[in-house]
Amino acid sequence: MLEELNEFLNTFQKLPREKQLKILDAAAEAFASKGYYGSGIKDICERANISNGALYKYFLNKEELFIAVLDRCQQIMVEYLYEKHTKIESSILNAIEEYLKEIAEICGKFPAYLTVYANLGSPNMEMFSERFSERFKESGKYIYEMVREAKKRGEVIEGIDERALGFLIDNQFILFLYSMLSDYHEKRFRSFMVIEDEVELTSEKKIAFIMDSIRVFLNNKKEESYPVT
Amino acid sequence: MLEELNEFLNTFQKLPREKQLKILDAAAEAFASKGYYGSGIKDICERANISNGALYKYFLNKEELFIAVLDRCQQIMVEYLYEKHTKIESSILNAIEEYLKEIAEICGKFPAYLTVYANLGSPNMEMFSERFSERFKESGKYIYEMVREAKKRGEVIEGIDERALGFLIDNQFILFLYSMLSDYHEKRFRSFMVIEDEVELTSEKKIAFIMDSIRVFLNNKKEESYPVT
């Protein structure tokens, strides 16, 4: 079984990186717009400009293709998001803002992958999400550390548990991310910000709005806040 | 087209309420566990104990059936959640806690519907979520009002925008809801709470954890907090 799996992976990995990415991109776009069950192999092959049979040379089946897309998702997250933020260089406030900006940036760069990844939370994706549950522990730990460090430095107000604050901040991250990808959460955001449909809602505005709420926990002054443009 | 649609709706609405609900429940369960594309009409009919053809007397097609389920979702939300909480009877802290408890309760009562509803946020559900965007304005407004009232009563600490705080609180609600329905968000919760897989994570514990983070904004004393059991 594992050998078999490798047989396919090898064929795929021998491809030029460019072509690999084209295929994964095509799959990610399909899965992002129609979901796993709604996406068809034929459609993906056409997007990737490869033959139907070729795909089955690269991946055992649709499921394995999807997992390959998820792996690429994770790789993107790690490369563009986590690795850049393992160290808090200045204040936690800045760190959070940077993190949000980074989320906005990778959502702009890889919307399809991020969408697929975000969709892992859907209840009928459990068969796939189990594979990636490890990551949560990491993510939780990272934010917890960030908060703890900040507390030591006196940046966090008294009387709040590090874990609870971490969770609260991560919730902002998650829903900010969702709002970049899903119309539903975008509208929810608008609703709270009281912004009309006609007015453009840039990610900068969203970030500023989030920072406004988070700043409360921190011993920071308003003037350092992110300027709303 | 609209007449046609009504024709179907009428046939459905002439059914005894009990049978209507049986059909919607069956559909909700299917959609919840397998998603829109993954669910089959045949499966739904079998769950509902009606014939394949009967369903097409009641609904124009799968899409309309799904929308009917979504309508029922909203109805449940309104009936069991929003209507119960239009007035803040005591402090905002209590109100929030009550709201979370209510969420936990209806998740226990109607897990399938809530799951379907929660999935509307999935990016590939946009074709359906548009119909329900109205609700957000309501929801946002309600929480905003709640916060504003609380602020007037001096329950909220200084220097925080009502809307930002409302958003922050609603984010807790949303992700609490998700954690009741999706394994993915459940695990995320555990990760932040640092709870081992073997230990049961009751909704009471989750609520207490959330309340811990929220209390910070409020001029409340710890002793009123939700008792962790």
Added chain:
Amino acid sequence: MLEELNEFLNTFQKLPREKQLKILDAAAEAFASKGYYGSGIKDICERANISNGALYKYFLNKEELFIAVLDRCQQIMVEYLYEKHTKIESSILNAIEEYLKEIAEICGKFPAYLTVYANLGSPNMEMFSERFSERFKESGKYIYEMVREAKKRGEVIEGIDERALGFLIDNQFILFLYSMLSDYHEKRFRSFMVIEDEVELTSEKKIAFIMDSIRVFLNNKKEESYPVT
């Protein structure tokens, strides 16, 4: 699983007998001419004049369809062959001749089914032939009985084991059957009978040829033999 299987069978059995047979006939013809793996569902459906999907309402899959054809084969064999010959009315010689004639007749009537049945002996059909192995014991027993009775009546020459003789006779039956269905065995027959390709080889001639060899075992006189026409 069994319920599921019944679900399909029921749908099929509700069909008018005529339509049932049309479908089985179509399948038998396809399987007979191209074998199990070489035959396609589409081809079968076209022969039977039903839609592709209909077939899957009647049978779980190609395998079950094939088994249904085999069942019909057996039914034909039992109805037209075995039931007619449970009693030896006159001499064993006549019985054998009658049996051969009967084989010729059902080969003319149901060539496809007989062909499918005969093919069960192919080594790559073992997955199916196991189901039908019971029949052999019957068949062997029946011929054994026939020979034993004949021996009692003094029709069989001395010094031959009933079982060995039964086997020898059954071999003639089998290869006579094969010669009606397969070009290969037909040619083999011709070769031994020394009949040119241009000359027609009727089943009567084959039977006479076989009877010639069998008569030796029996205390019969030549003049009673089957007349070669």
Added chain:
Amino acid sequence: MLEELNEFLNTFQKLPREKQLKILDAAAEAFASKGYYGSGIKDICERANISNGALYKYFLNKEELFIAVLDRCQQIMVEYLYEKHTKIESSILNAIEEYLKEIAEICGKFPAYLTVYANLGSPNMEMFSERFSERFKESGKYIYEMVREAKKRGEVIEGIDERALGFLIDNQFILFLYSMLSDYHEKRFRSFMVIEDEVELTSEKKIAFIMDSIRVFLNNKKEESYPVT
């Protein structure tokens, strides 16, 4: 077309004999176990340890490969079976027994080839069997001669046609061969011999059983029979 075919054959025949046989063996094994339609080129190449493309340098297509296997079958039959038995060295009884033993031996040595060959009799193999029909005339002639010689020597009882007896004997050969290769015919054999499934049925026992039935035609005494072990 013929030139083309030769082009392929030449390429194949230039290979070292060992490699040729490895390829044919691999193909024979595949065809024997899964039949012509059920066998895949990929599988055969893997068994033969050659590349997919190489096979198409040696053979025009799957069909020609199959024919090459059949040619090898015939070659084996001629080399190991026919050529050894062109002369009756002692009595016909011994000759037959030797022939049966030889069949058992080559079935043990080349089961795959023999199986493929035996399957030529399947009705859906007619497209291939035509090519090999020549052989039957030879085979028939050979056995006919054997019987005629034996008759001259007074080994055969009176009143039986040489051709009919030849056919009868050949039938024993054929079905003995089939019983070595197919479960179906093995079971049929057991049924007539009244041997339980648990008891091993060696080829020696089968041969003894067959000899018992054949001996009747011959002016032989029981004591010369094949010893049942």
Added chain:
DNA sequence: GATGAATGAGACTTCATTCAT
């Protein structure tokens, strides 16, 4: 000559929808 990736027709099967009863 050899390789093995690529092709695409076609295989089996499912399923939303229609329709005769």
Added chain:
DNA sequence: AATGAATGAAGTCTCATTCAT
């Protein structure tokens, strides 16, 4: 109004064959 058989397009996947290297 209800049934459930029928439809056929479309889905996933396989495989004999071709072709660039």
